[in-house]
Amino acid sequence: MSILVDKNTKILVQGITGAQASFHVQRALKYGSKIVAGVAPNKNDKTYLGLPLFGSVNEAAEKTGATASIVFVPAKYAKSAIIEAIHAHLSLVVVITSGIPVRDMMEIREELSKSSTILVGPNTPGIITPQEAYMGIFPSDFHQKGKIGIISRSSTLTYEVVLEINQLGFGESTIVGLGDDLILGSNFIEMIKLFNSDTDTDAVILIGGIGGNYELEIADYYSAIDFKKPIFALIQDDFSLLSQNVGLASDIMCRGISSSEDKRKILEKAGICVVDTISSLKEKLAELC
Amino acid sequence: MNIHEYQAKKIFKQFGINVPKGLIAYTPLEAKEVAEKVSEFGPWVVKAQIQSSSRDAGRFSDKRAGKKGGIRLSKSLDEVFDNADDMLENLLVTNQTGAKGRLVSRVYVEEFIKTTKKFYLSLVIDWTVASTVLLVAPISDKDDENIIQIASDNPERILKVNLGLQKKINSEQLQQIISFMNMPVEVSILKSFLNKMLNLFYTCDVTLLEINPIGIAKNGNIWALDAKIVFDENALYRHPEIPPLFDDSEIEERELIASKFGFQYRELESGMGIIVNGDGLALSTINQAKQIGLDTACFLNLKGGVDRDKIAAGIKLIMTNPGVDGIFINILGGFSRCDLIADGIITVANDLGLNIPLVARFEGTNKDEATAILQKSGLPLAIASNTEKGLLLLKNAIAEDI
Numbered sequence: 001m002s003i004l005v006d007k008n009t010k011i012l013v014q015g016i017t018g019a020q021a022s023f024h025v026q027r028a029l030k031y032g033s034k035i036v037a038g039v040a041p042n043k044n045d046k047t048y049l050g051l052p053l054f055g056s057v058n059e060a061a062e063k064t065g066a067t068a069s070i071v072f073v074p075a076k077y078a079k080s081a082i083i084e085a086i087h088a089h090l091s092l093v094v095v096i097t098s099g100i101p102v103r104d105m106m107e108i109r110e111e112l113s114k115s116s117t118i119l120v121g122p123n124t125p126g127i128i129t130p131q132e133a134y135m136g137i138f139p140s141d142f143h144q145k146g147k148i149g150i151i152s153r154s155s156t157l158t159y160e161v162v163l164e165i166n167q168l169g170f171g172e173s174t175i176v177g178l179g180d181d182l183i184l185g186s187n188f189i190e191m192i193k194l195f196n197s198d199t200d201t202d203a204v205i206l207i208g209g210i211g212g213n214y215e216l217e218i219a220d221y222y223s224a225i226d227f228k229k230p231i232f233a234l235i236q237d238d239f240s241l242l243s244q245n246v247g248l249a250s251d252i253m254c255r256g257i258s259s260s261e262d263k264r265k266i267l268e269k270a271g272i273c274v275v276d277t278i279s280s281l282k283e284k285l286a287e288l289c
Numbered sequence: 290m291n292i293h294e295y296q297a298k299k300i301f302k303q304f305g306i307n308v309p310k311g312l313i314a315y316t317p318l319e320a321k322e323v324a325e326k327v328s329e330f331g332p333w334v335v336k337a338q339i340q341s342s343s344r345d346a347g348r349f350s351d352k353r354a355g356k357k358g359g360i361r362l363s364k365s366l367d368e369v370f371d372n373a374d375d376m377l378e379n380l381l382v383t384n385q386t387g388a389k390g391r392l393v394s395r396v397y398v399e400e401f402i403k404t405t406k407k408f409y410l411s412l413v414i415d416w417t418v419a420s421t422v423l424l425v426a427p428i429s430d431k432d433d434e435n436i437i438q439i440a441s442d443n444p445e446r447i448l449k450v451n452l453g454l455q456k457k458i459n460s461e462q463l464q465q466i467i468s469f470m471n472m473p474v475e476v477s478i479l480k481s482f483l484n485k486m487l488n489l490f491y492t493c494d495v496t497l498l499e500i501n502p503i504g505i506a507k508n509g510n511i512w513a514l515d516a517k518i519v520f521d522e523n524a525l526y527r528h529p530e531i532p533p534l535f536d537d538s539e540i541e542e543r544e545l546i547a548s549k550f551g552f553q554y555r556e557l558e559s560g561m562g563i564i565v566n567g568d569g570l571a572l573s574t575i576n577q578a579k580q581i582g583l584d585t586a587c588f589l590n591l592k593g594g595v596d597r598d599k600i601a602a603g604i605k606l607i608m609t610n611p612g613v614d615g616i617f618i619n620i621l622g623g624f625s626r627c628d629l630i631a632d633g634i635i636t637v638a639n640d641l642g643l644n645i646p647l648v649a650r651f652e653g654t655n656k657d658e659a660t661a662i663l664q665k666s667g668l669p670l671a672i673a674s675n676t677e678k679g680l681l682l683l684k685n686a687i688a689e690d691i
Contacts, residue, residue: 101524109419139653157678212416
């Protein structure tokens with residue numbers, strides 16, 4: 001088992017004809033992802049990369065049985081593409097697009113709350129279940145099948161973590177890139193729930209990101225549940241290096257908790273193993289064996 | 290993307306939000322002249338225009354300005370002149386500017402509005418729940434501008450009203466705000482003030498609209514005594530009138546060039562320069578380097594950039610930084626193309642020469658092609674298989690270089 005995506009997941013691609021999308025779709029097909037259709041307005045009845053093209057998500061899903069979509073549509077048009085996928089009742093939508101306006105994401109979240117669709121991203125490398133399938137832009141050669149679930153808000157750091165833990169002999173059940181943006185379709189908690197009931201996952205690694213209260217939410221959730229798998233959270237220092245705050249409101253919104261030190265303490269109190277570097281993550285994981 | 294207070298106030302005015310009369314001045318003499326136009330008898334407030342909070346609590350680095358901050362009440366035209374003279378061409382240091390501070394190139398001269406009570410008021414986005422939030426907090430003269438302290442010590446003194454995607458405030462929320470403010474404000478005035486704020490917030494794709502503080506006058510009028518607007522960078526294509534307002538002079542030149550290419554460049558202390566393709570990776574590389582005693586002078590985040598020429602221009606920013614004593618290139622992942630980055634390195638190195646140690650580590654899309662490109666180039670550089678090894682290689686190379 002795994003979560004969200006496996007070799008049987010039927011996938012369609014929105015915005016398939018773009019250069020980046022074409023490049024990554026071909027690689028994903030080679031990897032084993034069951035991509036069955038592309039959606040491109042006004043290109044109905046044509047084929048592309050050997051896949052049938054449809055004018056709408058609804059039609060593509062109906063004719064091919066696809067239940068999941070990867071969105072490569074440019075930021076300006078991403079909102080309508082994503083809402084179209086939600087309205088078509090797809091169970092999973094993975095948004096690779098970066099640079100979607102904040103207001104558009106807020107409206108997307110509003111639509112999402114009225115549906116049962118799971119949205120992952122935007123600005124994410126996607127989801128990969130090693131040696132089965134992926135939805136997104138993963139380099140295909142360095143994930144190993146295994147028992148660790150990974151949920152991440154930092155794309156590049158995910159690759160680094162995977163490389164390092166694989167050297168220890170670990171592998172991954174599924175890796176979910178939540179995305180590097182501030183407004184996300186899914187949060188850590190939703191994914192922890194899925195990993196918690198996945199028999200192939202023994203432990204979960206969380207990789208924190210910049211801004212928002214996503215990491216703090218986990219503490220409230222995790223300390224309240226009974227059955228839980230071990231969680232390791234990588235929370236880095238010095239996020240202030242990267243943000244250029246001018247207002248005060250964002251600090252107020254973080255409950256006055258601005259330093260990563262405070263974030264760590266709150267997570268530790270909830271029973272989560274918190275580390276600040278990849279090397280200490282490796283040490284803690286080694287103890288798990 | 291931020292703008293100055295005086296620009297924000299101009300936009301406030303366009304949206305009907307009540308702001309004191311004010312004019313901008315670039316010299317002390319100009320300040321005195323505009324003060325006369327702003328108000329006949331004064332008093333006036335002279336305000337340093339830099340993009341930072343807590344300007345009042347800030348201090349100027351040049352001692353001639355004395356120990357007062359960047360917002361000063363001035364009772365006579367001569368005082369306006371003196372205060373403007375203190376501030377202009379001086380560096381103002383606040384808790385958001387870094388130790389160097391920011392150069393004050395203009396001051397805003399405003400009429401002084403007598404108010405009986407002040408409140409912090411802002412519209413902000415709660416990212417996690419994807420909702421607009423209104424924040425209100427009373428500000429006493431004693432802890433003026435120190436709203437962060439209130440947030441951590443007495444969070445109950447800040448009212449948070451969740452507005453979702455509402456474009457107008459409803460009567461229930463209005464009642465809640467009024468009873469929290471605990472003072473006689475006329476409902477219709479407050480309602481119209483808040484709705485104008487919300488209108489601006491939505492119309493211009495604003496992610497932060499902060500007034501620290503609003504003042505309430507004896508006659509019940511509400512004044513925006515301060516104004517801060519942060520725009521959503523990703524939505525600027527919908528607002529062509531906004532980018533011309535941005536003041537590039539506050540941004541370091543290299544940062545500015547990088548941002549024009551869609552990259553992020555930051556200067557830290559001294560040491561090596563890092564080129565990466567992600568925020569998280571930048572931090573982890575810097576932290577890992579620190580552990581083996583390597584300091585970082587600057588880093589460039591290429592994000593998911595896939596344009597050959599832009600990548601080369603970005604790499605040039607690091608290579609031409611005179612403070613950099615070695616370069617570490619750490620690229621991981623799917624969207625970035627390692628081969629394009631390798632091409633960029635070669636282009637710049639052939640152009641400018643490579644006089645400092647360079648170590649590259651590629652992992653991900655087309656990494657073998659990238660390695661081959663670098664090896665074939667004959668340039669004096671090294672290739673590493675992971676971050677740790679790369680950093681050690683660079684450390685030794687820098688030591689030998691010196």
